[in-house]
Amino acid sequence: MDPIMYWNEVALEADRVTHTTGDPTEAGARGPLGSSRALAITHLAMHDAFFGIVGGQEPYLGNRLPTPPTGGDVAAAVAGAARTTLSALYPAQRDHFAARHLAAGLVDGKHAAESHDYGRRVAGELLALRRGDPGHGDEGYVPSLAPEHHREDPDSPGQGFYAPFHGARSACFAVGVRHGLDGPPRPGDRAYRRALRQVRGKGIAAHLTGTLPDRFPQRTPTETGIGLFWAYDAAKGLGTPPRLFNQIVRRVARARDNDPAANARLFALVNTAMADGGILCWTEKYRHDLWRPVVGIREHDSALGPTGQGGTELDPDTDIGWLPSGAPNTNNVGQKNRTPNFPAYPSGHATFGAAALQTVRQFYGRGGHGPDDLADGLEFVSDELNGVSVDNTGTVRPRLARRFPGGLWQMIEENGRSRVYLGVHWVFDAFAVDDEDRIDLGPNVGGVRLGLAVADDLAAHGLHAATAAGPAEEPAGS
Numbered sequence: 001m002d003p004i005m006y007w008n009e010v011a012l013e014a015d016r017v018t019h020t021t022g023d024p025t026e027a028g029a030r031g032p033l034g035s036s037r038a039l040a041i042t043h044l045a046m047h048d049a050f051f052g053i054v055g056g057q058e059p060y061l062g063n064r065l066p067t068p069p070t071g072g073d074v075a076a077a078v079a080g081a082a083r084t085t086l087s088a089l090y091p092a093q094r095d096h097f098a099a100r101h102l103a104a105g106l107v108d109g110k111h112a113a114e115s116h117d118y119g120r121r122v123a124g125e126l127l128a129l130r131r132g133d134p135g136h137g138d139e140g141y142v143p144s145l146a147p148e149h150h151r152e153d154p155d156s157p158g159q160g161f162y163a164p165f166h167g168a169r170s171a172c173f174a175v176g177v178r179h180g181l182d183g184p185p186r187p188g189d190r191a192y193r194r195a196l197r198q199v200r201g202k203g204i205a206a207h208l209t210g211t212l213p214d215r216f217p218q219r220t221p222t223e224t225g226i227g228l229f230w231a232y233d234a235a236k237g238l239g240t241p242p243r244l245f246n247q248i249v250r251r252v253a254r255a256r257d258n259d260p261a262a263n264a265r266l267f268a269l270v271n272t273a274m275a276d277g278g279i280l281c282w283t284e285k286y287r288h289d290l291w292r293p294v295v296g297i298r299e300h301d302s303a304l305g306p307t308g309q310g311g312t313e314l315d316p317d318t319d320i321g322w323l324p325s326g327a328p329n330t331n332n333v334g335q336k337n338r339t340p341n342f343p344a345y346p347s348g349h350a351t352f353g354a355a356a357l358q359t360v361r362q363f364y365g366r367g368g369h370g371p372d373d374l375a376d377g378l379e380f381v382s383d384e385l386n387g388v389s390v391d392n393t394g395t396v397r398p399r400l401a402r403r404f405p406g407g408l409w410q411m412i413e414e415n416g417r418s419r420v421y422l423g424v425h426w427v428f429d430a431f432a433v434d435d436e437d438r439i440d441l442g443p444n445v446g447g448v449r450l451g452l453a454v455a456d457d458l459a460a461h462g463l464h465a466a467t468a469a470g471p472a473e474e475p476a477g478s
Helices: 001-021 024-029 031-054 074-089 092-105 112-128 190-202 204-212 221-229 241-255 260-288 348-363 407-421 447-461
Strands: 381-388 399-402
Touching: 001 024, 001 092, 001 204, 001 241, 001 260, 024 031, 024 074, 024 092, 024 204, 031 074, 031 348, 031 399, 074 092, 074 112, 074 190, 074 348, 092 348, 112 204, 112 260, 190 407, 204 348, 204 447, 241 260, 241 381, 241 407, 260 348, 260 447, 348 407, 407 447
Parallel strands: none
Antiparallel strands: 381 399
């Protein structure tokens, strides 16, 4: 048994369960930032427990790494690290972790006991290192009422604001630089108007498609499938994008016949990339504070909104009744689809996807930008479209098996575009595009550029807690 793959599966199930039960004791591990943080802590603990015994990689903890036992048992060390971190991060599931620990069939004996204790001590150091991380609450946050700034979804009033302070006040896990982005296009820019028209047509709620003027392109069946495939919007039974990207990496790792050492390194890199990508993405989100399409389209004309100025004829690109297809409220019957409760730019999905999948490409020597062979011969099924999950009306969605001839690079681009087809993002939230709507990575714009920067940083410098970039700002009163 590969202990890394075993405990990765347990961790992914923990993410799925906490987004299903909503247990309040696990609130810190929920949402895209909570799940990426939890997975990074767990996998870094397993990484150092594994390599502390077998060697071959420098420890993430550096000189904070506890002294490993002589002749240690790797499986026991990894189990101790995984169970300890998961139990701290998901306390309501401790009995389940105990059962999975028992099912792992660890060998009794002095070496195993010493190794298990070593794994527990490694986990303790990781948890202590991240103990001061800020929470995800919005107490003290005051949204702007000015045009172009993010406000609550008008179709979901009272939704609040997710993690407005987390990004800027969090230290990074491993990247040495707090990578940032240039600002997005603004109303009046050609790129903005083009993006508005695209999402207004491609992302509109299905029941409103008849209201679109003929000049707007409508969403195709393929695009509808793409939007759903990548969603994982903290839904019941699914969890968040970091879980989806781990599911993809598991398929690739098996196809590449990874041994446990390769998996220990790969999954630590992937999940650290997503954790750092999330921290930097949320820093940029609340720095640029760009409105979502549901507000931007409805209030496009300057006469509209809380600070609107008197006008006569509304700009024809305005639609005061527009609603998005929405982030799907999967397995939550009777609840509306919605726009996420944080600013649009840059896209979190695009950042997580590029950080995770570019890290995999780097790991297998497929750096750079362009098609790769890492998905050749593989089929991928999203839990959004597995023949079991239901939409918010209670209807079972069909199972959809997908292939990606362009490899993980195709996934990076498609995942970024998917949010336009749900109507919750502008295309430039993922990346700039040219006049033919082709991806353009020249401008320092969008979540894909940010995720690629994180992945390239880790590929160049590795996993070292001591050299990670600190917070962008300190909490008030610190």
